[in-house]
Amino acid sequence: MEEEVLKLEQQVCFPIYALSREIIQRYHPFLDTLDITYPQYLVLMVLWEHQKQTVNQLGEKLLLDSGTLTPLLKRLELKGLVLRKRSNIDERVVEISLTEAGSAIESEAGCIPGKLVEALGITGEELAELQYSVNKILNKVKKNKLKQ
Amino acid sequence: MEEEVLKLEQQVCFPIYALSREIIQRYHPFLDTLDITYPQYLVLMVLWEHQKQTVNQLGEKLLLDSGTLTPLLKRLELKGLVLRKRSNIDERVVEISLTEAGSAIESEAGCIPGKLVEALGITGEELAELQYSVNKILNKVKKNKLKQ
């Protein structure tokens, strides 16, 4: 009986981990058009909403650290989509902002969420249920993280 | 109005992607004790249940390809936890099985799922709801994958 806890389907994380990777794969055809990866798309999404962000602010929103973000942002800079500039007020801080090209592709990206849901073959209701339960747990886990 | 679709919280995938990484981080203290990573733990879990598996079978269950599994399995072999052996019947196939050490740590791992739920600070009910909605979508997406 008790060995049941070590089965794959019953794990807390495996289905989430697998689903995350599956969905990111579905993004590929759409993101390829823009020549960006999924994490790069997330960074751009934050910038489309907030114009300018420090590496730290991006990290807080995306739950990523500088070890991941620094090289990723350098690649976005190379593609000409963002600017990286040391703050004048505090030289430790690097401010990330959009270039014209980076701003421009927002309109091209607008259709992606809709197309993705279609590509996944799920209903709006199923999606809403999933988002609700995932967000609830994510918020709890994030809060719980600060306590540790 | 319509630009709302490009906000982070409303994305299909971001919360799942972030939650997956957060949970895997919570596994760390427990997996460190066994000196294995999370994907390595998943492979062992399949083997604890099925004794012997080909690389392909592992890939189907974990949704990973040989590009990920081959080096991962070599690392597990180096740690002395699994054996990799070409099948006699079909030399293309590599069969993965547990060593004594690999079997032995199953009992040490038995307590991990319980400890993890505790570490996440979520209730059994919340967990059940999450598992239900995630598994439902994952199954749909997996089925949908074959059609493509």
Added chain:
DNA sequence: CAAAGGTAAATTGTATGCAATATAATTGTG
């Protein structure tokens, strides 16, 4: 104001992920 302490990024090293390609073995077919 100088030294200690803290902070923000960058760097280093290791381990995934995964697309694309290569390699080797097996199978199907004329």
Added chain:
DNA sequence: CACAATTATATTGCATACAATTTACCTTTG
């Protein structure tokens, strides 16, 4: 049986993730 097509892994190359450390720059405090 020869040979094309298929299949199972392995390899290559690139892009994350992330722990741990380093570096450079503030900030605080005696």
